Amino acid sequence: MELEYDPRYPSVDDLRQRARRRIPRFAFEYLDGGCNEDVNLHRNTAEIRDVELIPQYLSEHIKSDMRTELFGHTYDAPFGISPIGLQGLMWPKTPEILAKAALKHNIPFCLSTVSTSSIETIAEISEGQAWFQLYHPTEDSVRDDIINRCKAAELPVLVILADVPTFGYRPRDIRNGLAMPPSMSLRNILQILCRPVWAASTLLDGQPEFETLKPYMPKGLNLKQLGLFMDKTFSGRLNEEKIKPIRDMWPGKLVVKGIACEADAERCLRLGVDGLWVSNHGGRQLDAGQSAIKALRPIAERFGEQVTIMMDSGIRGGPDIARTMAIGADFAMLGRTFMYGTAALGSRGGDHTIAILKRQLQQVMEQLCCQRTRDFPNHLSK
Numbered sequence: 001m002e003l004e005y006d007p008r009y010p011s012v013d014d015l016r017q018r019a020r021r022r023i024p025r026f027a028f029e030y031l032d033g034g035c036n037e038d039v040n041l042h043r044n045t046a047e048i049r050d051v052e053l054i055p056q057y058l059s060e061h062i063k064s065d066m067r068t069e070l071f072g073h074t075y076d077a078p079f080g081i082s083p084i085g086l087q088g089l090m091w092p093k094t095p096e097i098l099a100k101a102a103l104k105h106n107i108p109f110c111l112s113t114v115s116t117s118s119i120e121t122i123a124e125i126s127e128g129q130a131w132f133q134l135y136h137p138t139e140d141s142v143r144d145d146i147i148n149r150c151k152a153a154e155l156p157v158l159v160i161l162a163d164v165p166t167f168g169y170r171p172r173d174i175r176n177g178l179a180m181p182p183s184m185s186l187r188n189i190l191q192i193l194c195r196p197v198w199a200a201s202t203l204l205d206g207q208p209e210f211e212t213l214k215p216y217m218p219k220g221l222n223l224k225q226l227g228l229f230m231d232k233t234f235s236g237r238l239n240e241e242k243i244k245p246i247r248d249m250w251p252g253k254l255v256v257k258g259i260a261c262e263a264d265a266e267r268c269l270r271l272g273v274d275g276l277w278v279s280n281h282g283g284r285q286l287d288a289g290q291s292a293i294k295a296l297r298p299i300a301e302r303f304g305e306q307v308t309i310m311m312d313s314g315i316r317g318g319p320d321i322a323r324t325m326a327i328g329a330d331f332a333m334l335g336r337t338f339m340y341g342t343a344a345l346g347s348r349g350g351d352h353t354i355a356i357l358k359r360q361l362q363q364v365m366e367q368l369c370c371q372r373t374r375d376f377p378n379h380l381s382k
Helices: 012-022 025-032 039-048 094-105 119-125 140-152 171-176 186-193 196-205 223-233 240-249 262-270 292-303 318-327 336-368 373-379
Strands: 068-070 073-075 079-081 110-112 131-134 157-161 253-259 275-278 308-311 331-334
Touching: 012 025, 012 336, 025 171, 025 186, 025 336, 039 292, 039 318, 079 094, 079 336, 094 119, 094 336, 119 140, 131 140, 140 240, 157 240, 186 196, 240 253, 240 262, 253 262, 262 292, 275 292, 292 308, 292 318, 318 331, 318 336, 318 373, 331 336, 336 373
Parallel strands: 079 331, 110 131, 131 157, 157 253, 253 275, 275 308, 308 331
Antiparallel strands: 068 073
């Protein structure tokens, strides 16, 4: 496939800066921020870039191949699109845009429970290739209904979220009165008026809603009511007793997302999960926590031969994907990067972002003389 992208925005930072100029401040701050003082957010990106790779220029090398097998499917690249909540708030129809681009480029797209498109819509767009991330419901009936919807849609991978036992303390979102729809304070109204293209697109496509959750939630919740609903409906604190019945119910691949220590990884393996997803929720939950790349190393060293390991949090571009796989991940997942793309370029954002990531990663592989993605650890500077 010819990798075409807009040469005006050849880097992820270019997309980030354009996104900042295109969407209201409250939406950009939700996307771009972490929790508390953003310490873990910055630690993620800083420490992944401490990883150094060594080229082997005189080794025999014909061509680098990005294709990577994951859960029985061969993807065209070793990265995918992480689940993100409130996607339609940043740009209308973002889940649909990204699911369509993921199918076209043969990479995985994972839909969040609290995103703005439904399981059924994304399953149709992705031709049944999308994954689904489950916030664990308090009531078994809601859990079972959501899982049965994923079964009916024949989705191949179910991801259970582990790293949100409580909602992160995010000062920007509190200050902005963030909800669905956002609070119409004078400040927020002025921000919307300053972003006419976003406002017109949102008006045209309709107010974003939690489409997957609509069967279970009252209409028109403000921020306080939304928080009460989420607290009542979802039990973020995952444990082995909650995972067991899901493993029994789910016929496809099961992944636990938010693994940050060896003890939790070992518990997951005892339960027969198919994948561990190392993550700290993009630095949005625990400001005092480790970076994702630091947590990845001991988990990959101990369990890498036993189970599929993925990572997100702090990965922004092609070199970061290479660094992640060199440390021991089988696959990398990116969230903010793709959201910057759609916020910056709308319907073109998914294709553009995938294209620049593929091109960046291909260049890194050729420069290292790395033939296959599983060979990245051979280039790690110890």
